[in-house]
Amino acid sequence: MSKAKIFFTLSLVAVLASWVLIFAKGFNYGIDFAGGTLVQVKYEGKAPIDKVREAIKKSKIFEGASVNYFGSDDEVVIKVRTSSKKLGTDIGDEARKLLADTGKFEIRRVDMVGPKVGNELREKGLMALVLAIAGILLYVSFRFEWRFAIASVLALVHDISIAMGALVLFNVEVNLDILAALLTILGYSLNDTIIVFDRIREGLTTVKSANLANIIDESVTRTLSRTTLTSLTTFFVVLTLFLMGGEIIHGFSFTLLVGIVVGTYSSIFIASPLLMMMGFDVENYRKKLADKKRREQEKEKMRAMYEQGTV
Amino acid sequence: MKLNYRVVIFIAAAIFGLALSVPSLLNLQKGPKITLGLDLQGGLHMLLGVDTQKAIESKIKSLASSIKYAAEDEDLIVDDFKIKDGAIHFELLDKDDMPKMDEILKKIKGISIQKEGLKYTITLTPEEIESIKKYAITQAVDTIRNRLDQFGLAEPTVAKQGKDKILVEVPGIKTPQQEQRIRELIAKAAHLQLMAIDEERAANADRMTPAEAAQYGDVILEDAQNPHRKYLVKEIPILDGSMLTDARVAFDQNNQPVINFTLNSQGAQIFGDFTGKNVGKRLAVVLDNKVYSAPVIRERIGGGSGQISGGFSVKEAHDVAIALRSGALLAPVFMEEKRSVGPSLGADSIKASMIALITGFVAVVIFMLLYYGIAGAIADVALIVNLFLILAIMALFGATLTLPGMAGIVLTVGMAVDANVIINERIRELLYEGKSVTKAIEQGYANAFSAILDANITTLIAAVVLYAYGTGPIKGFAITMSIGILASMLTAILGTHGIWQMLENRIDKKKLNLWFGIKLEGDR
Numbered sequence: 063m064s065k066a067k068i069f070f071t072l073s074l075v076a077v078l079a080s081w082v083l084i085f086a087k088g089f090n091y092g093i094d095f096a097g098g099t100l101v102q103v104k105y106e107g108k109a110p111i112d113k114v115r116e117a118i119k120k121s122k123i124f125e126g127a128s129v130n131y132f133g134s135d136d137e138v139v140i141k142v143r144t145s146s147k148k149l150g151t152d153i154g155d156e157a158r159k160l161l162a163d164t165g166k167f168e169i170r171r172v173d174m175v176g177p178k179v180g181n182e183l184r185e186k187g188l189m190a191l192v193l194a195i196a197g198i199l200l201y202v203s204f205r206f207e208w209r210f211a212i213a214s215v216l217a218l219v220h221d222i223s224i225a226m227g228a229l230v231l232f233n234v235e236v237n238l239d240i241l242a243a244l245l246t247i248l249g250y251s252l253n254d255t256i257i258v259f260d261r262i263r264e265g266l267t268t269v270k271s272a273n274l275a276n277i278i279d280e281s282v283t284r285t286l287s288r289t290t291l292t293s294l295t296t297f298f299v300v301l302t303l304f305l306m307g308g309e310i311i312h313g314f315s316f317t318l319l320v321g322i323v324v325g326t327y328s329s330i331f332i333a334s335p336l337l338m339m340m341g342f343d344v345e346n347y348r349k350k351l352a353d354k355k356r357r358e359q360e361k362e363k364m365r366a367m368y369e370q371g372t373v
Numbered sequence: 374m375k376l377n378y379r380v381v382i383f384i385a386a387a388i389f390g391l392a393l394s395v396p397s398l399l400n401l402q403k404g405p406k407i408t409l410g411l412d413l414q415g416g417l418h419m420l421l422g423v424d425t426q427k428a429i430e431s432k433i434k435s436l437a438s439s440i441k442y443a444a445e446d447e448d449l450i451v452d453d454f455k456i457k458d459g460a461i462h463f464e465l466l467d468k469d470d471m472p473k474m475d476e477i478l479k480k481i482k483g484i485s486i487q488k489e490g491l492k493y494t495i496t497l498t499p500e501e502i503e504s505i506k507k508y509a510i511t512q513a514v515d516t517i518r519n520r521l522d523q524f525g526l527a528e529p530t531v532a533k534q535g536k537d538k539i540l541v542e543v544p545g546i547k548t549p550q551q552e553q554r555i556r557e558l559i560a561k562a563a564h565l566q567l568m569a570i571d572e573e574r575a576a577n578a579d580r581m582t583p584a585e586a587a588q589y590g591d592v593i594l595e596d597a598q599n600p601h602r603k604y605l606v607k608e609i610p611i612l613d614g615s616m617l618t619d620a621r622v623a624f625d626q627n628n629q630p631v632i633n634f635t636l637n638s639q640g641a642q643i644f645g646d647f648t649g650k651n652v653g654k655r656l657a658v659v660l661d662n663k664v665y666s667a668p669v670i671r672e673r674i675g676g677g678s679g680q681i682s683g684g685f686s687v688k689e690a691h692d693v694a695i696a697l698r699s700g701a702l703l704a705p706v707f708m709e710e711k712r713s714v715g716p717s718l719g720a721d722s723i724k725a726s727m728i729a730l731i732t733g734f735v736a737v738v739i740f741m742l743l744y745y746g747i748a749g750a751i752a753d754v755a756l757i758v759n760l761f762l763i764l765a766i767m768a769l770f771g772a773t774l775t776l777p778g779m780a781g782i783v784l785t786v787g788m789a790v791d792a793n794v795i796i797n798e799r800i801r802e803l804l805y806e807g808k809s810v811t812k813a814i815e816q817g818y819a820n821a822f823s824a825i826l827d828a829n830i831t832t833l834i835a836a837v838v839l840y841a842y843g844t845g846p847i848k849g850f851a852i853t854m855s856i857g858i859l860a861s862m863l864t865a866i867l868g869t870h871g872i873w874q875m876l877e878n879r880i881d882k883k884k885l886n887l888w889f890g891i892k893l894e895g896d897r
Contacts, residue, residue, distance in 0.1 A: 071668075083472050100865060102718070104717075104718075108615065115401055144640075145420075146708070147707040147708050148707070148708065149419075149556045149557070149559060149706065149707065149708050150556060150557045151552075151553070152553075152556065152708065154549065154713065155549070155553050168714040169549050169715065169716070170635075170715050170718035171712075171713065171715065171718060172549075172711065172712075172713045173711065173712045174711040175707040176422075176710060178422075178709060179420060179709045179710045184843045186878060190761070190838050190839065190841075191840060192840035193838050193842070194834060194835045194839075197834040197835075197837075197838060198831050198834055201827075201829075201831060202831070205827055228704050230525065238843070238847050238849065239846070239850075241843075242777055242843065242847045242850050242851075244837075245835050246784065246850075246854070247836065248835050249831060249832035249834070250788070250832070250834065251798040251833035252828070252832070252835075253828040253831065255831075256824065256827045256828045257795065257824045257828055260823055260827060261824070269558075284802070285798075287798055288794050288795050290800045291794045291798075292787075292790070292794050292795075295737050295740060295741075295790055295794075296784070296788060296791075298736045298787065299734075299736070299783050299786050299787040300733075300734065300784070300787065301658050302729045302732040302733040303726075303733065303780060303783050306725060306728045306729045306732060307725050307726055307728075307729040307780070307783075308721065308725030308726070310539065310776065311722075311726065311780055314780060318784070322535075331521070347646055358508070367745075369593075370507075
C-alpha cells in the first residue's frame with residue numbers, strides 16, 4: 063500500500079502517454095475498419111517483390127498500393143485503400159492478371175472491405191467495447207458494491223488504454239481480430255481484479271482490523287501467488303501463439319501479450335488502491351452487512367413464530 | 374474409494390466429450406462434426422449490397438409495357454408514350470377512350486394517376502416503392518441461392534443480413550478462376566428481353582445519340598459479340614424473362630452451344646400476337662442489355678419457345694441457363710465486402726494454430742505437474758477433458774471453428790487451469806493453517822467458488838458482447854471462449870472436486886509435498 067503513489071504515478075504517465083499517442087498519431091487502421099483491399103500472394107521460392115511492385119503499377123486500381131513480405135520471404139501482401147464494387151472482375155482477379163509474368167504464384171487470400179462496411183464495423187466495434195464495459199460495471203455493482211465496480215472499470219480503462227497505446231507505438235495494424243483481443247483483455251484483466259476483490263470482500267467480514275489498507279494488503283498478498291501463476295500460464299500459451307501461430311494471428315496475440323502483462327499489474331497495484339481512494343468505508347459496510355443479517359434473522363423468527371401459530 | 378455423483382458426472386462428461394469429438398478429429402464420415410470456418414477450409418465470403426433503385430426503374434418499365442399492351446389490345450390510340458423521371462407519361466388521342474383506359478389502370482395496384490386533359494402521368498405510390506425495394510432484396514436472396522444450388526457446390530449459404538445486405542458464403546472453392554466464375558454467376562442480371570427493332574430508323578442506329586433515340590422512344594443497344602455493331606430498339610420490351618419457365622443448354626446444327634427457353638402461357642400469348650402482327654420485321658433477343666441475335670420474323674411463332682444463340686462457350690451457356698432458370702435479379706447486386714481464402718492458406722493456418730495449441734497445452738500441463746504434484750495432475754486431467762468437451766459441444770451444435778476460434782481454445786487452456794490454481798492455492802492455505810486434508814479440500818472448494826464464478830461470468834459478458842457484435846471469424850472466437858468457460862466450470866470445479874472426494878481418505882498427511890506440492894513445517 064505504501065508504494066501506491068509510485069504505481070499510480072507510473073500508470074498515470076503510461077495512460078496519458080497512450081492517449082497522446084492515440085490522438086496524435088492515431089491507429090493504423092487495417093482494411094476492416096478503413097476499407098480497402100488486401101491480396102496475399104505466395105510464390106514458389108522467394109517472392110520477387112520488386113517485380114510485383116513494378117507489375118501492379120500498370121493498373122490504376124493499385125495506385126498508392128503497398129507491397130510487403132508477409133511472415134516469410136516467399137509470401138507478399140499487396141494492400142491498397144481502394145475497393146471495387148464489381149462482382150464479376152474484382153481487384154483479386156486484376157492482380158492475378160497483372161502478376162502473370164512475375165513467376166509461379168498462388169493467390170491465397172483476397173479481402174476487400176467497402177468504405178460503408180468499414181465505417182459500420184468501426185461503429186459496431188466501439189459499441190461492443192462500450193457495451194462490454196457497461197455490462198461488467200452492472201454485474202460487479204450487483205455482486206459487490208458500486209465502488210468496486212468503478213474501481214474495476216477504471217482499472218479496465220487503464221489496461222485498454224495502455225494496450226491501445228502499444229498498438230499505436232508498435233504500429234500494429236488494427237483489424238477486427240485486434241478488437242477481439244481488446245475485448246478478451248477486458249474479460250481477462252477483470253478476471254484478475256475480481257479475484258482480488260473477492261478476497262477483499264471476504265476479508266471485510268473475516269479480518270478483525272477495520273483498517274481498509276490492512277485488509278487490502280492482506281488480500282493482495284494472499285492472492286498474489288494465484289495471480290502470478292495464472293498470468294504465467296496464460297502468458298505461456300499466448301506466447302506460443304505469438305511465436306508459432308502464424309503471421310495472420312500475430313497482431314492478435316501481440317495485443318493479448320501486452321494486455322496480460324498490464325492486466326496483471328493493474329489488478330495487483332492499481333485496482334485495490336483505487337478502492338481506497340474512493341473512500342470505501344469498512345465500518346459502514348460491516349454495519350450494512352450486519353443490518354441485512356439482522357433483518358433476515360428477524361424475518362426467520364417471525365416465520366418460525368407464524369408457523370408455530372403464536373402470532 | 375467410493376464413487377460420488379461428481380465423479381459420475383465428470384466421467385459421463387469425459388465419455389461424451391471423447392465420443393463426440395472423435396468424428397471431427399479423425400475426420401470420419403459419420404457422426405456430428407465441427408464445421409470449419411471459411412478462413413480454415415478456404416472459401417468465399419461476401420456481403421452484397423442491392424441497388425434497389427434499379428428494381429424500381431425496371432418495375433416502371435414493365436408497368437409501361439403492360440399498359441401499352443393492354444391499350445393496344447383494346448385498340449386505344451396512345452401517343453407520346455414515354456418514361457421520364459420515374460413516371461410514365463402518355464396521351465390519349467380520343468376522349469372516348471378515357472373510360473376504357475381508366476378501366477385498365479384501375480386493375481393495376483400501387484400506382485397513382487394524374488390526369489391533365491387527355492395527358493396521363495402515372496407514378497408508383499411510396500408504399501409500393503418501399504415494398505418493391507423489400508421484395509428486390511428477398512428476391513435477390515432467393516435467386517442467388519437458387520443459382521448457387523444449381524451450380525453444384527457443397528452447402529453455400531445465402532442469407533439476408535441487416536436491412537439491405539446479403540451474406541453469401543461458399544466453402545470449398547478450389548481455384549481463383551472458379552471463384553471468379555461463381556461471382557460472375559451471382560452478378561449476372563439474367564435479364565432477358567424480347568424487343569422490337571425500330572425498322573423505320575434502324576439504318577441510322579450508328580449515328581444516333583442516346584438522347585435522340587429517346588425522343589422516338591428507342592434505345593441503342595450493342596451487339597453481344599461485336600460492341601461496334603449497334604441496334605436501335607423500342608425502349609419498351611415486348612416481354613421479359615419474368616414470363617420464362619425454363620432454359621436449357623442445347624447445341625445448334627453447327628454444334629455451337631445455344632440456350633432454348635420456354636415461356637409461360639401469358640408470355641406465349643404475347644409472343645404469338647406480336648410475331649403474328651410483325652411478320653417481316655426483326656425481333657431482338659436481348660440479354661442484360663446486349664443483343665444476342667435479331668432474326669427476321671417469318672411467321673407467327675406459337676408455342677412460346679425461343680432460342681438465344683451468340684457465340685457462348687459451353688461453360689458460359691451453362692451458367693447463363695442456370696441464371697435464366699433461377700430468375701432474373703430484379704436489382705443488380707454489388708460487393709460491399711469480400712473475403713476469400715485459398716485452401717492451402719486455410720490448411721497452413723490449421724497447422725500453425727495446432728502447433729501453438731499443442732505447445733501451449735504441453736507447457737501448461739508440465740508446469741502444473743511440477744508446481745502442484747498430484748493436484749496438478751488432477752487439474753491436467755480436467756483440462757484434457759475440457760478440450761474434448763469444447764470439441765464435442767461444438768460438433769453437437771454444428772458450430773463453426775474459425776482461426777480466432779482456435780486462438781480462443783488456446784486461450785481457454787490458459788484460463789481453464791486458473792480455476793484449479795485458485796482452488797489449489799486455497800487448499801494449500803488451509804493446509805498451512807493446520808486444517809485436516811478433508812477439511813482443507815472441502816473448505817478450499819467452498820472458498821474459491823465465488824471468485825471463480827464471478828470471474829467467469831464477467832468473461833462471459835465480454836464473450837457474449839463479442840458474439841453479438843462480431844462478424845464471421847470473430848463470432849467463432851466468442852463461441853469457443855464461451856463454451857470453454859462453461860465447460861471449465863464442469864471439469865475444473867465439479868470434476869476435480871469429485872476426484873478429490875474419491876481420493877481424500879488415501880492422502881498421506883506426511884506426503885503433502887507429493888499431493889499438493891507443499892512442504893509443511895511439520896514434515897521436516
